[in-house]
Structures are given as structure tokens and as C-alpha cells.
Amino acid sequence: MKNITKILLSAMIVPMLLMPTKVFALDSSMYTVQKGDSLWNISSKLGVSIDYLKTVNDLNKDTLMQGQVLKLIPDKHNYTVKSGDSLWKVATNNSTTISYLKTLNNLNTENLYVGQVIKLLPDTITHTVQQGDTLYLLARNYGTTVDDIKYVNHLASSNLILNQKLLIPYKSQQIKENISAAVSNPATATASGSVIVSTPQPVKAFPSVTYIVQAGDTAESIAKKFNVSASDILKYNYMTNNDWFSExxxxxxxxxxxxxxxxxxxxxxxxxxxxxxxxxxxDGQYLLKRNDVFTIVDFATRKQFTVKVLGGYNHCDIEPLTTSDTSVMKSIFGSWNWTPRPVIIFKDGMNIAGSLSGMPHSFDSTPNNSVVGHFDLYLKNSIPHDTSTSQAYVQQHYNNILISSGQNK
Incomplete structure (x- = not known):
């Protein structure tokens, strides 16, 4: 593996628009309940969860009335009390109830004082995991990040369980953009009401100005060399503050x-x-990033195990996540050896053709998985880190990728 240097600055990632099915709304912030509507089909139309609709509208039951107007977007998170305000007035002006505000703000009285900050909505929305959900899609839908969802819920991996309850730190602006897209650009959703994510246009070539990373470089130091912003350096290379440059x-x-x-x-x-x-x-280096967790499926046996990305620049270096995962992986290879096998990589709702070798070597970052070292995972056009690596070994990987992609049946 080459020397690597961590990026110290954060960047904003511009989310792709999410396009749920057609909705019948007064505008992009309100929805009028139609005959036959339920919270389930409304949530499917809009690409938001039932829990979200109930929280925003302070609903304590699932029944709706025809003609009822539902808020689709939170008004705002907080309100600063002004002269003449009462809890009743604050609740009425923000389409909520006194009891809800008292519970949310831990108030024992209805008395307010000027300058007091009243929380109008929780900082998180509860989401019940549905079939097809991934942390990536939830983060896109609610305008947050996978790391923030994992932090709030104390998740050690990206694996989700059907009907699991998650706290989602959300941004109302992103929800507004999602629903606005549904109103102006209706698209067909899946039968389960899953959100359809638009695909960006391919980028065919590097721009006119490029740079080869040197040891010790950071986004900030590179930005200074070219008199540009560090956030642009990260954005143009599909990176965040959690990613690393490679020499x-x-x-x-x-x-x-x-x-x-x-x-x-x-x-x-x-x-x-x-x-x-x-x-x-x-694509691969931007999809399989350091510390990402995903599933590997052996093509021949269909056995599955979970791995974590150690790093890698020319190809992906992975480690089994747990002792159990190591056991499954070893049972597939029989004994640790360099002969690679065709595999399917399943991550964030994507199936990627790959090839995995079975020899642990070099660096290790997962001490409790009962194996020391990491393993080589190749995708299309991956190359070795070391120029002395046998070309026959590399060709084995390439042949396997054709098998796992169905190109060489």
C-alpha cells in the first residue's frame, strides 16, 4: 500500500435529486388528503416515512380524513419567544399543540419568558427500516450523512434489519427539495414505494488542470497551490472529510x-x-471507501460474509469484519491461499462484480477478527500496488471478474 495522508477539511456533497411518484398537493409543502388515502400510500407517493409524516403533523394515530391538509415540510426547528407570546399562540402559529410543545421541551408550566428558545420539532426523525432501505438512501432522503446516522444510533456497521427503528438527524431543506422534485418531475416508483435515485451524467475525461498527490498533501495545501477552495478539491474528486488522499x-x-x-x-x-x-x-474507488462495511457473496457457493475496507488506491484492501466472517471466508477458500475467486460485492443496494484473493498479508486494522492482515479485492481495471506482482495473478482476477459479471459464462 502507498503512503496516505488524511484530508483535514470537510466538504458539502451536493445530493442527487430524489424523485418519488406523482403527488397531488396544494404546493410542495402541503398535501390534501384524497378519498382512499392512507399514511402508507401518501408516504410512498412522497418518498418519506410514515413516522416522518406523523411527527411533522403531530399525529398520534394512523387514521386520516378526506380534505385534511398535511404539512410535508417542518416549519422550522426552533422559535424564540417574543413579547406577548403564550404557549397557546406559539402552538397555534406553528400548527402544533400545547401538550406536544410541553413534552418536547420538558416544560412543567405554560409560562414563557422573552428570549426563551422553544423547540418546535425534534432534532431527529424516527424511521422504521423498510425493505430496500440502506443507510446511503436514508441519508440522501433526509439530507444527512451515513456517518451521522451511524453515530446517533451507535451503529458499528451499515447493515440494517427490517423494522429496525432508527433516529435520523434530518435537514428540512433537503426534504423540501425532494418533495419539490416529486411535484415538478413525477417519476414511476417501485411497487413498494421505494425512492428512485436519478443517475448523474458520466464524466468522460479529467478537466484541464490535474495534480499528482505528493506525500503530506492535504485538500487545503493543494487548494493553496492552485488558488482554489479546499471544498472544490474534495467535491471534484467525490471525497469527504473522512476520505484520504494517496501519494x-x-x-x-x-x-x-x-x-x-x-x-x-x-x-x-x-x-x-x-x-x-x-x-x-x-467508479469503484469512490464507492468502496476506507472503513466502509459491505457484504461479499462467493459466486460459486453463494456463501456470504461481511468485510470492512482497510484502504487501497490501485485496488481495494479488505478485512473480514468479525471472527464469524473470517470463519465463513476461510471455509470458502479451504485454506488461506493467493488463488482468487469470483465474488459479488453488495453495498448500498449495488451489485458489483469482483475478484477476491484468500491470502492475508501486510497491514491489519481489525484485531478481533481472528486473522492478521488484509486481502486483495479487485474490480474491473484494478492493478497491483506493487509493480513486481505476477501478471498471471492479476489476469486471474480479471478472468474472475468476467465470470462474476456474467460476461464469461
Whole structure:
């Protein structure tokens, strides 16, 4: 593995628009209940959860009345008390109730004082995990991040369980954009009401200005070299504050780095027989990032195990997440050896064709998984970290990827 240096600055990632099915609303912030409507079908139309609708509208039951107007977007999170305000007035002006505000703000009295900050909505929304949900899609839907959801819920991995209750730190502006997209750009949803994520246009080539990362470089230091912002450096290279630059890496400076967008998060609900061919340098390195957790399915046996990304620049270096995962992986290979096997990578609703070797080696970051070292995971056009690596070994990986993608049946 090459030397790596951590990015110290954060960046804002511009979310892709989410386009639920057509809605019949007064505007993008209100919805009038139609005959036959239920919270379930309204939530499916809008691409938001039932829990979200109930929280925003202070509903304590699931029954609705024809003609009832539902708020789709929180008015605001907090309200600062002004002269002449009462709890009744604050509740009425914000379409909520006194009892709800008292409970939310832990108030024992209805007395208020000027300058007091009243919370109008919780900082989190409760979401019940549905079939097809992933942390990636939930983060997109609510305008938050996977890391924030994992932090609030104390999640050690990205795996979700059907009907699991999650606290979602949300941004009302993102929800507003999602619902506005539903009103102005209706699209067909799946039968289960899952949100459809639009696919960005591929980027065919690097922009006119590029840079080869040197040891010790950070987003800030690179930005200073070119008199641009660090946030643009991160944005143009599909990176966040949690990602790392690699020495020798070619990055984009004044436009986006090449992307194929061969796969889209949320396109599949479960592992499939074959995976998609995904170029490591144009897509893979941006989808399988350091500390990501995902499922690997052995192509021949269909056995599954969970892995964590250690790192990697030319290909992905992974480690089994737990002792149990190590046991499953070893049972597939029989004994630890370098001969790679075709596999399917299932992450965030994407199935990717890959090839995995079975020899632990070098660096290790997961001490309690009963194996020391990491394993090579190749995607289309991955290359070794070491130029002395046997070309026959690399070709085995390439052949396996054709098998796991269904190109060589």
C-alpha cells in the first residue's frame, strides 16, 4: 500500500435529486388528503416515512380524513419567544399543540419568558427500516450523512434489519427539495414505494488542470497551490472529510474527475446472481471507501460474509469484519491461499462484480477478527500496488471478474 495522508477539511456533497411518484398537493409543502388515502400510500407517493409524516403533523394515530391538509415540510426547528407570546399562540402559529410543545421541551408550566428558545420539532426523525432501505438512501432522503446516522444510533456497521427503528438527524431543506422534485418531475416508483435515485451524467475525461498527490498533501495545501477552495478539491474528486488522499493519486482541480456511474445506490434490494462491471478508477474507488462495511457473496457457493475496507488506491484492501466472517471466508477458500475467486460485492443496494484473493498479508486494522492482515479485492481495471506482482495473478482476477459479471459464462 502507498503512503496516505488524511484530508483535514470537510466538504458539502451536493445530493442527487430524489424523485418519488406523482403527488397531488396544494404546493410542495402541503398535501390534501384524497378519498382512499392512507399514511402508507401518501408516504410512498412522497418518498418519506410514515413516522416522518406523523411527527411533522403531530399525529398520534394512523387514521386520516378526506380534505385534511398535511404539512410535508417542518416549519422550522426552533422559535424564540417574543413579547406577548403564550404557549397557546406559539402552538397555534406553528400548527402544533400545547401538550406536544410541553413534552418536547420538558416544560412543567405554560409560562414563557422573552428570549426563551422553544423547540418546535425534534432534532431527529424516527424511521422504521423498510425493505430496500440502506443507510446511503436514508441519508440522501433526509439530507444527512451515513456517518451521522451511524453515530446517533451507535451503529458499528451499515447493515440494517427490517423494522429496525432508527433516529435520523434530518435537514428540512433537503426534504423540501425532494418533495419539490416529486411535484415538478413525477417519476414511476417501485411497487413498494421505494425512492428512485436519478443517475448523474458520466464524466468522460479529467478537466484541464490535474495534480499528482505528493506525500503530506492535504485538500487545503493543494487548494493553496492552485488558488482554489479546499471544498472544490474534495467535491471534484467525490471525497469527504473522512476520505484520504494517496501519494501518486491523480486528482482533478478545476472540474470533476472521470466517472462512469455504472451503478447507482439503491438499484438492487438484495445480492443478485451476477454483478455489474464497475471500473475501479472511474467508479469503484469512490464507492468502496476506507472503513466502509459491505457484504461479499462467493459466486460459486453463494456463501456470504461481511468485510470492512482497510484502504487501497490501485485496488481495494479488505478485512473480514468479525471472527464469524473470517470463519465463513476461510471455509470458502479451504485454506488461506493467493488463488482468487469470483465474488459479488453488495453495498448500498449495488451489485458489483469482483475478484477476491484468500491470502492475508501486510497491514491489519481489525484485531478481533481472528486473522492478521488484509486481502486483495479487485474490480474491473484494478492493478497491483506493487509493480513486481505476477501478471498471471492479476489476469486471474480479471478472468474472475468476467465470470462474476456474467460476461464469461
Amino acid at each position: 501518486g493519486q491523480k486528482i482533478a482541480i478545476n472540474g470533476y474527475a472521470p466517472r462512469d456511474y455504472a451503478v447507482t445506490p439503491g438499484m438492487d434490494k438484495a445480492p443478485t446472481q451476477y454483478g455489474h462491471l464497475v471500473d475501479w478508477f472511474k
